Amino acid sequence: MRDVLAEWRPLIDETIEELLPRRIDDDYLIDFFGEPSYRYQPEAIQQALADPIWTLLDRGGKRWRAVLFLIIVEALGEDPDEYLPYACVPEILHNGTIIVDDVEDEARMRRGGDALHHAHGTDIALNAGNAMYFIPLKVINREYGKIDDSQRLAAYEMLTHELNRTHLGQGMDICWHNQKQVTVDEDRYYEMCACKTGCLARIVARLAAIVTGQPDDVEQQLARYAEELSIAFQIGDDILDIENTLDQAGEFGKEFGNDIREGKKTLMVIYTAQHADPEAVARLEEILWADDNTEDEIREAIEIMERVDAVEYARERAHELSESAQHQLDDLDLADEQEQYLRDFTMFVIERET
Numbered sequence: 001m002r003d004v005l006a007e008w009r010p011l012i013d014e015t016i017e018e019l020l021p022r023r024i025d026d027d028y029l030i031d032f033f034g035e036p037s038y039r040y041q042p043e044a045i046q047q048a049l050a051d052p053i054w055t056l057l058d059r060g061g062k063r064w065r066a067v068l069f070l071i072i073v074e075a076l077g078e079d080p081d082e083y084l085p086y087a088c089v090p091e092i093l094h095n096g097t098i099i100v101d102d103v104e105d106e107a108r109m110r111r112g113g114d115a116l117h118h119a120h121g122t123d124i125a126l127n128a129g130n131a132m133y134f135i136p137l138k139v140i141n142r143e144y145g146k147i148d149d150s151q152r153l154a155a156y157e158m159l160t161h162e163l164n165r166t167h168l169g170q171g172m173d174i175c176w177h178n179q180k181q182v183t184v185d186e187d188r189y190y191e192m193c194a195c196k197t198g199c200l201a202r203i204v205a206r207l208a209a210i211v212t213g214q215p216d217d218v219e220q221q222l223a224r225y226a227e228e229l230s231i232a233f234q235i236g237d238d239i240l241d242i243e244n245t246l247d248q249a250g251e252f253g254k255e256f257g258n259d260i261r262e263g264k265k266t267l268m269v270i271y272t273a274q275h276a277d278p279e280a281v282a283r284l285e286e287i288l289w290a291d292d293n294t295e296d297e298i299r300e301a302i303e304i305m306e307r308v309d310a311v312e313y314a315r316e317r318a319h320e321l322s323e324s325a326q327h328q329l330d331d332l333d334l335a336d337e338q339e340q341y342l343r344d345f346t347m348f349v350i351e352r353e354t
Helices: 002-019 026-033 042-057 064-075 080-105 122-141 149-177 186-196 198-211 216-247 267-275 278-289 295-307 310-327 336-351
Strands: none
Touching (some): 002 064, 002 122, 042 080, 064 336, 080 122, 198 216, 267 278, 267 295, 278 295, 295 310, 310 336
């Protein structure tokens, strides 16, 4: 999968740059956003939008959502090169959510550098992040891939539905990490993941199905595959935060013990709250609730979770979701090689090391 990601990433980045140029001028603004009522100021838009957006994009990211879109398109028998602009839709959305999430979570770092609200200011970060929610609508509106009006309407309705659910998930997550006690159960955690992380993956699958003219049942089956894959990804991401904290690798792109510092109610925290002794749970809640944590406190929190094998439990659940996601592909008529890539993807997202 790393080879597939490496193969597609340059093309994806080139296409993103066509949609979101590094240098803003009047010609781009008129072409993409229409004639001004009076007069655009490209220099201001450069500073407030293009520069912060490319600050984040240039720091990396695997672009796996865009690559997944292209693999699905090819698995459905279409030429992925013709659909590259649509592949960028979930990638642009994803990076927009990152910018806004970091403000809401008061995160300090992202992908090895200062979070954008620290690097460029909260006002610029929020405006840039929110703009990235709407730029994909312009992509859908333009003449890419020869989609017809009914497909375009279906894409709009799908994006509206899934993005609304994304904010439900974010709302749940914010509420939980603003509570001292761990009161969340696993089903609600999975629902939060299905909304917050899963909806972006569902956009990948549903958009691929819509622009290639697939029937509703195929669209929904692919959406379920992507949703379960993404929940497995989120659990794997939480595990990586723990493992890279212990290793102090410094290559994951997050600061030391990021999820613990933010008081995140991860699956491992939820499992620990249900299985550790009350004194240990109270201490874990105290650490998660603190305004800041020392490195020793972060290690202590991890040790509390490890005493009840919470990390291994989370890993098992991620593997179960991966297997379930693969079963969603069983009855679909997909090209053999690309179907195998889709199956491999479900393992890659939970077995990656960064």
